[in-house]
Amino acid sequence: MIFNKNTGYKHEHSVLFLLAFLMLSGLLELKAQEPPPRPIRINATAQGLSFGAFYHGVSGGTITINPLGARTSTGDVVLLNLGSPHTAALFEVHAHPGTVISVVNGLDATLTGSPSGTMALHIGDSNPASPFVSNVQFNVAIPLYIGGILTVGNAAANPPGSYTGTFEITIVRE
Numbered sequence: 001m002i003f004n005k006n007t008g009y010k011h012e013h014s015v016l017f018l019l020a021f022l023m024l025s026g027l028l029e030l031k032a033q034e035p036p037p038r039p040i041r042i043n044a045t046a047q048g049l050s051f052g053a054f055y056h057g058v059s060g061g062t063i064t065i066n067p068l069g070a071r072t073s074t075g076d077v078v079l080l081n082l083g084s085p086h087t088a089a090l091f092e093v094h095a096h097p098g099t100v101i102s103v104v105n106g107l108d109a110t111l112t113g114s115p116s117g118t119m120a121l122h123i124g125d126s127n128p129a130s131p132f133v134s135n136v137q138f139n140v141a142i143p144l145y146i147g148g149i150l151t152v153g154n155a156a157a158n159p160p161g162s163y164t165g166t167f168e169i170t171i172v173r174e
Helices: 012-025
Strands: 042-046 054-056 061-065 071-072 077-079 089-094 102-105 107-116 116-126 144-151 160-166 169-173
Touching: 061 077, 071 077, 102 116, 102 144
Parallel strands: none
Antiparallel strands: 042 089, 054 077, 061 071, 061 144, 089 144, 102 169, 107 116, 107 160, 116 144
16 A cells, blocks of 8 residues: 555555556557458469350351350351360469459460461450459368450461460459
8 A cells, every 4th residue: 555645645546546457458459550461372273264166257256255154156156066165264262351352354365276377365254253352261262263255267367276375364462
């Protein structure tokens, strides 16, 4: 107990208050800033963007694969079901819950044919649609599907064959 000579009053309430404050302040977690953002991870899978088999006439057209894998065509492009798969590209994204993720499409890509020819590939939409929020734990993969639009020229510019190429997307963690 503390005794004050001037008033003769004991300051035990002040001392108890001070002790209680010091004990409780040790239980509170104070932060000066939020923790740094956690990194995300993206993996390409074996499922690439594939337009399947088709035939085209004199004027050409386009083939679209949407992020769900559905295929449509325009112009005089005829879609064939000959066992060749048509699929959206599949990536696996790992992110912590609450992470906002955006997909930024790269420039149009050029597919090179064998034996000859080139076709333009425009990167399409994604599923889930960008931006999206991770609602799973980091160890659970979020499937990310990317579609595209293939521009097909006439038969002279794009003879039958196999056309391959690569495209770029950027994943932004917000």
